[in-house]
Amino acid sequence: MNKNKIDTRETEELIIDTVARAHFRMRPDVKRLLLDAARKERAAAPRRALEQILENARAARTDKVAMCQDTGLPLVFLETGRQECLSPRGIEVIRRAVARGYQRLALRPSWVDPFRRVSASYRGILWHWDVNPRIKKGMRITVCPKGFGSENKSRLVMLNPTAGRDEVEECVVEAVRDAGPESCPPFVVGIGIGGTADHALLLAKKVLLGRVDRGSTVSLFRTMEKRILEKINRLGIGPMGMGGAHTALAVKIMSADTHIAGLPVGINISCHALRSAGALITNTGGLTCAG
Amino acid sequence: MRRITAPVTARAARALEAGDQVFFSGILLTARDQAHLRLCEYLRAGKDLPVRLQDQIIYYCGPAAAPKGRPVGSCGPTTSARMDAYTVPLLKAGLRGMAGKGRRSEEVRRAIRKYRAVYFLAPAGCGALLARKVTAARRLCFADLGPEAVYELTVRDFPFTVGIDTRGESIFHRRTKGVFHEKK
Numbered sequence: 001m002n003k004n005k006i007d008t009r010e011t012e013e014l015i016i017d018t019v020a021r022a023h024f025r026m027r028p029d030v031k032r033l034l035l036d037a038a039r040k041e042r043a044a045a046p047r048r049a050l051e052q053i054l055e056n057a058r059a060a061r062t063d064k065v066a067m068c069q070d071t072g073l074p075l076v077f078l079e080t081g082r083q084e085c086l087s088p089r090g091i092e093v094i095r096r097a098v099a100r101g102y103q104r105l106a107l108r109p110s111w112v113d114p115f116r117r118v119s120a121s122y123r124g125i126l127w128h129w130d131v132n133p134r135i136k137k138g139m140r141i142t143v144c145p146k147g148f149g150s151e152n153k154s155r156l157v158m159l160n161p162t163a164g165r166d167e168v169e170e171c172v173v174e175a176v177r178d179a180g181p182e183s184c185p186p187f188v189v190g191i192g193i194g195g196t197a198d199h200a201l202l203l204a205k206k207v208l209l210g211r212v213d214r215g216s217t218v219s220l221f222r223t224m225e226k227r228i229l230e231k232i233n234r235l236g237i238g239p240m241g242m243g244g245a246h247t248a249l250a251v252k253i254m255s256a257d258t259h260i261a262g263l264p265v266g267i268n269i270s271c272h273a274l275r276s277a278g279a280l281i282t283n284t285g286g287l288t289c290a291g
Numbered sequence: 292m293r294r295i296t297a298p299v300t301a302r303a304a305r306a307l308e309a310g311d312q313v314f315f316s317g318i319l320l321t322a323r324d325q326a327h328l329r330l331c332e333y334l335r336a337g338k339d340l341p342v343r344l345q346d347q348i349i350y351y352c353g354p355a356a357a358p359k360g361r362p363v364g365s366c367g368p369t370t371s372a373r374m375d376a377y378t379v380p381l382l383k384a385g386l387r388g389m390a391g392k393g394r395r396s397e398e399v400r401r402a403i404r405k406y407r408a409v410y411f412l413a414p415a416g417c418g419a420l421l422a423r424k425v426t427a428a429r430r431l432c433f434a435d436l437g438p439e440a441v442y443e444l445t446v447r448d449f450p451f452t453v454g455i456d457t458r459g460e461s462i463f464h465r466r467t468k469g470v471f472h473e474k475k
Contacts, residue, residue, distance in 0.1 A: 045310075045452075048312075049414065052414045052417050052420060052450070053414075053416065053417060055417075055420055056414070056416070056417035056418070056419050056420040057419075059419040059420045059422070059423055060365075060419035063358075063361075063419060063422070063423065064358065065355075065358060065361070065364055065365050065418070065419040065422050066355050066364065066365040066418060066419065067365065067416070067418065067419055068365060068367055068416050068417075068418045068419075069352065069353060069354055069355045069364065069365035069366050069367050069418040069438075070353075070367075070369070070418075071355060071365070105358075106355060106356040106357060106358045106364050107355055107356075107364075108353065108354070108355035108356065108364065108365070108438045109437065109438070110353075110438070117325055118325075118435050118436060118437075119435065119437060120437045120438060120439070147416075149369065149370050149392070149415075149416075152370075180393060180394060181392070181393050181394060181463065182370045182371065182372055182392050182393020182394060182415075183370070183393070184392070184415045184416040240392070240412070240414060240415045240416075241392075241393060241394075241412075241415075241463065242452075271415075271416055272416055273416045
């Protein structure tokens with residue numbers, strides 16, 4: 001059988017639909033947090049900002065217009081299960097489908113050569129691939145468009161191994177203070193603790209793909225998340241920098257073991273438009289290697 | 292709610308105060324990083340600008356492509372601080388104001404006062420909402436920059452907050468509790 005003949009159109013449509021959901025539909029967990037914040041916010045200006053954000057989500061959904069014109073660098077997180085192995089052609093199919101999705105849905109191409117800076121294209125998706133043995137059949141794709149107003153405020157801090165929780169908390173609050181009103185607060189802050197420099201930053205991003213309206217399953221992290229959130233919300237930057245009690249909606253921590261000589265802390269700040277959407281690709285024909 | 296229409300005269304600008312909520316209608320010129328770089332090169336070389344800036348408002352925005360049947364796609368503001376280094380020469384050339392998101396440098400705040408300009412804050416991250424208020428769009432120059440080209444947007448009732456007024460009063464400056472100091 002000639003593998004190149006396998007029809008991958010169904011998969012492509014599924015991926016394009018995933019891209020559309022990421023941009024046109026506010027994540028339910030984010031929406032819950034925003035509604036809650038709008039209820040609690042007392043001052044008029046920050047409350048109005050929160051209401052505009054929610055109205056924007058409704059407009060995006062109805063009009064099929066991206067929630068934010070910064071449609072980001074599309075990050076694709078792919079998890080293959082215990083049976084399948086992704087083929088080079090599979091990678092190509094997924095890349096092409098994401099690019100087509102952006103083009104078809106009139107999403108802004110924001111990807112340029114770092115120095116030439118002209119002719120933004122639809123070809124530059126970034127890619128993370130994991131094996132997840134819990135997936136019995138098929139592969140799971142998550143599209144996470146990351147805008148750069150907030151990505152520019154990402155931070156890596158290599159702390160000493162003797163640093164305590166307080167120091168970790170302090171450097172996160174400092175990063176948020178620096179991000180300030182221009183990075184589209186209220187933020188959702190992802191923190192990756194441990195691993196290596198690159199891994200800590202990846203964890204900080206990955207943790208935001210999961211539900212952000214509930215705390216970590218690790219009780220120590222749950223406590224830290226709460227404490228950091230309280231400290232951040234005392235900064236008074238507020239929604240769209242209008243002051244008020246909600247500079248961040250949530251803080252999420254994920255960790256990995258690290259080296260005896262260090263304590264990397266990766267901080268990823270997401271704007272209020274924390275976007276992602278996932279799908280399980282069950283028909284993996286044309287994406288996998290045989291055997 | 293106060294209403295204001297572009298082009299904005301010196302007199303109309305003077306009536307605005309930091310913190311005011313306004314509905315803005317008329318023309319906005321989009322320009323962001325690369326377009327600013329080019330406009331400033333024109334000025335440095337002593338050449339005529341490809342767009343007229345007198346009494347106009349530059350909106351820091353790179354709109355998403357227009358879906359079928361609409362003038363423009365998602366079109367929220369980008370971070371204004373990145374344009375700080377290029378703002379003063381444009382104000383000098385007659386620009387009446389800017390619209391974007393976030394703080395400005397002290398240099399820009401002073402220049403806004405000097406040239407009797409105004410800085411508006413647009414609702415950040417609300418591109419779909421703002422797209423509903425754009426009635427027409429056309430590209431004016433720098434086509435090779437794609438979404439970063441200069442577009443003329445005709446808008447109706449854009450909800451702006453006055454960030455810095457003609458007296459140099461800033462909403463970020465006025466709040467003194469620590470975080471709202473100007474960007475260094």
